[in-house]
Amino acid sequence: MNKLYDKRAVKILFDTYWTIDRWSQHRTTHPSDLAYAIAKGVMFPSTIVSHDQTLINLQKLCGEISPEQVGNAFLASLSARELALRSALGSFAVGRHQKPHKFEWHPSRGSCCRYCSFYLEEEKGHPADLNVLNFERLKWGGVRHNHAAYEVFDLEQFLKLPTAKPTEADVIILKKIFLAIRQLEPSCHAGHFEKAISGIFPSSRNERCQMIEILSLAGVIAYPGYRNYFDNGQVPHEKDRFKDIGYWKSPTTYWRARDGINLNGIAEYFPAYLSTLVD
Ligand SMILES: [Zn+2]
Known part of the structure; x- marks a missing residue:
């Protein structure tokens, strides 16, 4: 680890x-x-970067990274329990679809931007704590994958790492994770999924939860109609999807085992392993 x-x-x-x-x-x-x-590049001096500059940086970073790069890193994180490699897929999957906008208060949370979760305090010039972000990144594979400031930080650190090469063991783990979905009752949600994969790879519960979040944000597991984090226009039909199932982010909240895996998402992020992962 x-x-x-x-x-x-x-x-x-x-x-x-x-x-x-x-x-x-x-x-x-x-x-x-x-x-x-x-x-050693593990902790960082506090920095001040504005909301608008963060979005510019994010767009640039996402332009320098390919979906396959973050997919390979995600895969390579599994058997080695290398959490730093796991996070970038989530940050990239959200960040690449983040549209330019001005800071606007979140209607219910107030303390951050409604579109990118940028903190109001930081928009006012308060320095950002990058260290807590790196702690979350290395401990759980990241938590704030839907925060533009985390996405920028995560992707910047990702680009400093050596190119990740998945092993056969990594691919088998992801295949087993996908197969576990088929064993679940159709109505099972992400919480059941997390329990079902607990013995498949070395991980804590929180690591598995974040891994499911990442797969969900990337549309690798997805409810029908999901395109990306910002496009919930076709949010699912059944009301039961809206039931509170804990702290999951929105696409994960709506996913049910009957939705299974999404071939388009797998083809996009894991193209070299598509046939092995879904046969
Ligand atoms: Zn914003």
Whole structure:
């Protein structure tokens, strides 16, 4: 896990934000430790980037990355439990469809932009904490895949990593994950799916939840009519899809086992493995 980064620097990052099983209340880093982790590219000085510049950066990054690149990295993350490789697929899948816009308050949350979840505080010039983003990225494969600022951070870090090469073991794991959907009752939701794949690859529950989110945001598992995160125009027919099933992001909330996998999504992100994954 996290073999792509310096072990001590990752420990410094994790110790800043996490105790044994929960978020740390203090979130402080000793200055010499912080300097070490920054030198290793695991922690970062605070930065100020505006909402509009973030969107410009996002568009540029998505233009430099191919769907297959992030798909390969996702695959390669599975057997090695290399969470840094897993996150970029989610960030890219959302970020590539983010349209230019001006900051507009979220109608219910208020503290962020309704279109890209950019924080109001940061729009007012408060520095962003990139370290908490990297913590989430390395611990769970990312959480804020629908936040433009996270997408930019994640994709920038992704481009610094060596090219990921999936192994046969990785492809078998993803195939087993897809096969697990077929064993579920048609009405099962993402929570059931998470439990069904718990023994398939080395992972914690939260890692599996985020992995399902990523597959869902990318439309690899998708409800009928799903095109991308910003296009819920054909949100499904049945009312039961809208029932609260926890903290999942919108496309995952609507997905049911009967919807299964989406060949178009698999062909887009895993083209070299399509026939193996779906035969
Ligand atoms: Zn925005």
